[in-house]
Amino acid sequence: xLEALWITVKLAAVTTLWLLVLGTPLAxxxxxxxxxLSHAIEAVVALPLVLPPTVLGFYLLIAFAPQSTLGQAWQxxxxxxxxxxxxALVIGSILYSLPFVVQPLQAAxxxxxxxxxxAAASLGASPLDRAASVVWPLCRPSFIAAASLGFAHTVGExxxxxxxxxxxxxxxxxxxxxxxxxxxxxxxxxAHSLALGLMLFSLVTLFLLYRSSGRWxxxx
Amino acid sequence: MTALSLNxxxxxxxxxxxxxxxxPAGITGVYGPSGSGKTSLLMRIAGLMRGAxxxxxxxxxxxxxxxxxxxxxxxxxxAMVFQDARLFPHLSVADNLAFAHRRRRRDGPSIExxxxxxxxxxxxxxxxxALSRGQQQRVALARxxxxxxxxxxxxxxxxxxDPQGRRQMLEVIADVCARQSMSALLVSxxxxxxxxxxxxxxxxxxxxxxxxxxxxxxxxxxxxxxxRQPDAAAIVEGRVEQHNSQYGLTEVSVGGQTxxxxxxxxxxxxxxxxxxxARDISLCxxxxxxxxxxxxxxxxxxxxEAGDDNRVLVQLRLGDQYLLARITxxxxxxxxLQVGERVFAQLKSTAxxxxxxxxxDE
Numbered sequence: 001x002l003e004a005l006w007i008t009v010k011l012a013a014v015t016t017l018w019l020l021v022l023g024t025p026l027a028x029x030x031x032x033x034x035x036x037l038s039h040a041i042e043a044v045v046a047l048p049l050v051l052p053p054t055v056l057g058f059y060l061l062i063a064f065a066p067q068s069t070l071g072q073a074w075q076x077x078x079x080x081x082x083x084x085x086x087x088a089l090v091i092g093s094i095l096y097s098l099p100f101v102v103q104p105l106q107a108a109x110x111x112x113x114x115x116x117x118x119a120a121a122s123l124g125a126s127p128l129d130r131a132a133s134v135v136w137p138l139c140r141p142s143f144i145a146a147a148s149l150g151f152a153h154t155v156g157e158x159x160x161x162x163x164x165x166x167x168x169x170x171x172x173x174x175x176x177x178x179x180x181x182x183x184x185x186x187x188x189x190x191a192h193s194l195a196l197g198l199m200l201f202s203l204v205t206l207f208l209l210y211r212s213s214g215r216w217x218x219x220x
Numbered sequence: 221m222t223a224l225s226l227n228x229x230x231x232x233x234x235x236x237x238x239x240x241x242x243x244p245a246g247i248t249g250v251y252g253p254s255g256s257g258k259t260s261l262l263m264r265i266a267g268l269m270r271g272a273x274x275x276x277x278x279x280x281x282x283x284x285x286x287x288x289x290x291x292x293x294x295x296x297x298x299a300m301v302f303q304d305a306r307l308f309p310h311l312s313v314a315d316n317l318a319f320a321h322r323r324r325r326r327d328g329p330s331i332e333x334x335x336x337x338x339x340x341x342x343x344x345x346x347x348x349x350a351l352s353r354g355q356q357q358r359v360a361l362a363r364x365x366x367x368x369x370x371x372x373x374x375x376x377x378x379x380x381x382d383p384q385g386r387r388q389m390l391e392v393i394a395d396v397c398a399r400q401s402m403s404a405l406l407v408s409x410x411x412x413x414x415x416x417x418x419x420x421x422x423x424x425x426x427x428x429x430x431x432x433x434x435x436x437x438x439x440x441x442x443x444x445x446x447x448r449q450p451d452a453a454a455i456v457e458g459r460v461e462q463h464n465s466q467y468g469l470t471e472v473s474v475g476g477q478t479x480x481x482x483x484x485x486x487x488x489x490x491x492x493x494x495x496x497x498a499r500d501i502s503l504c505x506x507x508x509x510x511x512x513x514x515x516x517x518x519x520x521x522x523x524x525e526a527g528d529d530n531r532v533l534v535q536l537r538l539g540d541q542y543l544l545a546r547i548t549x550x551x552x553x554x555x556x557l558q559v560g561e562r563v564f565a566q567l568k569s570t571a572x573x574x575x576x577x578x579x580x581d582e
Contacts, residue, residue: 118268119306121293123367124323129294133319137310 001190003170004178011086011174012154015093016101019150020143022094023101030102031109046103048096056096057163064088064164084166089174092160100149108142109135145209152205155198223403224371225278229271230260230427237261237427243405247397249414249435250407251446252424258407259303261424262373265405266300267293279371297325299369303376305356307348313359314344320367328368328400337392338362339385353380361389365396372397372404378413390417411446415439415455415495439495440542442525442535447544452533453497454544460486469514469569475539480514480569498533501545502566505555513566519543521561524552536565 026045030038048056063070064083074082082088112135120130136143158176165172167181175198182191223245230237237257250258263269265277267284277284279298284291299320307316317331335341338358348356361377374393378386394417397404408414414421414435421438423431423445430445431438438444440454458474463483472479472492479494486492507516519536526532532552536543543565557563 113306115302115304115306116308118266118293119300119302120308120319122266122268122298122300123320123363124294124299124325125319126294129323134308 001178001194004173004175007086007170007172008155008174008176011089011093012151014090015097015154016147016151018090018094019097019101020147023098023146023150024105027102027105028109031106031112046099049099053096053157053159054163057092057160060088060092060095060160060164064091084164084168084172086171088164089161089172092164093154093157096157096160097150097153100153101146104142104146104149105139108139112138141212144212148205148209152202156202223280224265224405225276226265228261228264228275228277230257230264230269232260235260235427237264239422239424239427239429241422241429241432243403243422244420245401245403246420247394247404247406247418248420248422249418250405250422250424251411251414252409252430254409255426256424257427258409258424259375260427262300262375262405262407265296265371266298266373267291267296268300297370298373299364299367299371300373301360301364301375301377303379305348305353305360307351307356307359307363309348311347312344313340313346313348313351316348316359316363317366320363324366324368326368329365329396331366334362334365334392334396337395338365338389354382354385357381358385358389361393365392368400368402370402372402374404374406376408377406378408378410386413387416393417411439411449411451411453412495415453415493436541440535440544442523442533442544447525447533448527450499451497452499452544452546453495454542455493455495456538456541456543457491457493460484460488460490460492462488475541477517477538478515479517479567482569496543496567498544498546500567501543503534503536503545503547503551503555503557504564504566507564508566511566514569515565515567517543517565517567519563519565521557521559521563524557524559536563538565 030042062068065071066075066081066083071082074080080087116134117130120134125133156176157174158180161172161174161177162180165174165177167173167177175194179191179194179198182188182194224243226243227240235257237260239261250261252258260269264271273287276286279296282297283289284296308319311319314331317335321331332341335344338361340359340362343351343355343359348359351359357377357380364372372393377393378389381389390413393404393406396402406414406418418435421433421435422429423438425445436455436457439446441447446452456474458472458479461471461473461478463470465483468483469480470483472481472494474494481494484492517538519538521534522537522542523535524532526549530549531546532549534545534547534552534557536545545565
C-alpha cells in the first residue's frame with residue numbers, strides 16, 4: 001500500500017511540474033490571443049472535464065501500443081516500452097488534468113492589466129523580466145491554485161489510469177486503483193483505510209486552497 | 221540637432237493617425253483636443269502600438285523602427301509616463317522607483333534626489349493603492365525620471381494633480397531635461413502646461429499634424445490653430461528688472477518696454493515667460509493719460525484676422541516679440557485699424573500670467 005502511495009505522489013508531482021511548464025505558456029497565449037483557433041484549443045483543453053475518463057484512456061491505450069507510431073517513436077528514443085509504463089501514466093495525467101491548471105491561470109492572466117506590462121516594458125523590462133517581476137507576483141495565488149488543483153486532480157484520477165496503467169504494483173498501481181483492487185478481492189478493511197485517506201487528502205487540499213486564496217489575493 | 225525623426229501612423233477603427241515630423245532636442249509640447257491622437261502618438265514612439273510597414277522612427281542616431289526593423293518597447297531608450305500612472309500594485313513606492321532604477325541604461329538622478337524634488341519620499345513605504353490619483357501621478361513621474369531615458373514621453377503628467385503640484389512637476393521635468401540633456405514630449409490639452417516648459421510645439425487634430433514650430437511663434441500666429449481657441453494667448457519672454465514689494469508688483473522688460481506683473485519670486489535678471497491672454501488686451505489710438513491700467517505699450521499692428529464670432533484677432537509687434545489682442549469687429553471699425561499702424565496695447569497687471577511661477581487660477 002505504501003508503494004501505491006509513493007507512486008501516486010510521484011505521479012502527481014511529476015504531472016504538476018509538467019503541467020506548469022506546458023500550461024503556463026498555453027494559458028498566456030489563450031489569454032492574449034484574438035485568434036479564432038484559440039476557441040478550438042480551449043475546447044480541447046476543457047474536454048477532460050466532460051469526457052468519461054475511459055474514453056481518453058481508450059484512445060491513449062491505442063496510441064501507446066508498441067505497434068503504434070507513438071509507441072515506436074518512444075521505443076526508438078528511450079529504448080523503453082511506453083505502454084503500461086510510468087511515463088504513459090504521466091502523459092495521460094497531463095492531458096487529463098490540463099484544464100485544472102490552464103483555466104485558473106488563463107483567468108488570472110486575463111485579469112492582469114495590459115497597462116502594467118506596458119509600463120514595465122517602457123522602463124526596460126524584457127518579456128522574461130516582466131514575467132518574473134510583474135506577472136508572477138501578481139498571479140501567484142492563481143499559480144498556487146492551479147498547481148494544487150492539478151496535483152489533487154491527478155491523485156483522484158482513476159479511469160485513465162485503469163485503461164493505460166495496467167495495474168502493475170510498484171510501477172503503475174496508484175492508490176485509486178489499489179482501492180479498486182481491494183474491493184474486487186473483498187478486502188474491505190484495506191479499502192476503508194485507502195478511501196478514507198484519499199478523502200481526507202482531497203478535503204485538506206481544497207481547504208488549504210480556499211483559505212490561501214483569500215490571504216494571497218493582491219488588489220489590482 | 222534632431223532628437224526624434226518620425227514618419228508614423230496608427231489605425232484604431234475609424235481613427236487614423238499620420239504624423240511626419242523632425243523634432244529637435246529639448247522639450248516639445250504636443251497640444252490638441254481629446255481624441256486628436258496625442259496618446260496614440262506617444263504609444264507609437266514608445267513601441268507599445270504597431271503602425272504601418274512604411275513607418276520610420278529614429279531617436280537620435282538609433283533606428284527604432286522601419287519596414288524591416290522593430291525595436292520592442294524595452295529596447296527603446298524611451299520611458300513613458302501614462303495618464304493613469306500604472307504603478308505596480310504589488311510594490312511599495314520605493315520598490316516601484318527601484319524597479320526603474322535597476323533597469324536604467326545610464327547614470328541619472330538618484331532615487332533619493334528625485335523623491336525629494338517631487339515630494340514623494342514620505343510615501344516610500346506605501347503601496348500605490350494607498351495613494352490618491354494625483355499622488356500616484358507624481359510617483360509615476362519620479363519612476364520615469366529615475367529610469368533616465370534619452371526621451372521622456374509624458375501623457376498629461378499633471379492630470380489629477382493640484383495646480384501647485386503640477387507646477388512643481390513641470391519645473392522638475394524642465395530641470396532634469398536640461399541637466400541630463402534628456403528630451404521630452406509633453407502631451408497636454410492645456411496650453412499653460414506647454415507654455416511653461418516647452419520650446420517647441422506640435423499641434424494635432426484628428427490624427428493629423430496641424431502645425432509645428434516654436435511655442436512662442438505658434439502662440440502669436442493669427443492664422444494658426446491656436447488663434448481659434450477661446451483662450452488664445454501670446455507668450456512673451458522678458459527679464460525681471462526689479463521687485464516693488466510696496467505695491468506687490470514686479471517690473472519685467474519685454475522688447476525694451478516695461479511690464480508690471482504681480483510680484484513673482486523669480487530673482488532679478490532671470491528670464492520669465494509671460495502668457496498674455498488675447499481677450500485681456502485692449503487697444504487705443506492714443507496713449508491714455510489717466511488710467512488705472514498700468515501697462516500701456518506702444519506697438520505696431522502686424523496682422524488682423526477676422527474670426528467667425530464678430531471678433532477679430534489683432535497681432536501686435538512689441539520689439540521682436542508679438543502680442544495678440546481679441547477685440548470686437550465694431551471696435552476695429554471704430555478705430556479704423558490697418559496693418560502697419562501704431563497702436564497702444566493696454567493690459568492690466570493682473571492679467572499677466574507669469575507662467576514661470578504658474579498662477580493657474582487667475
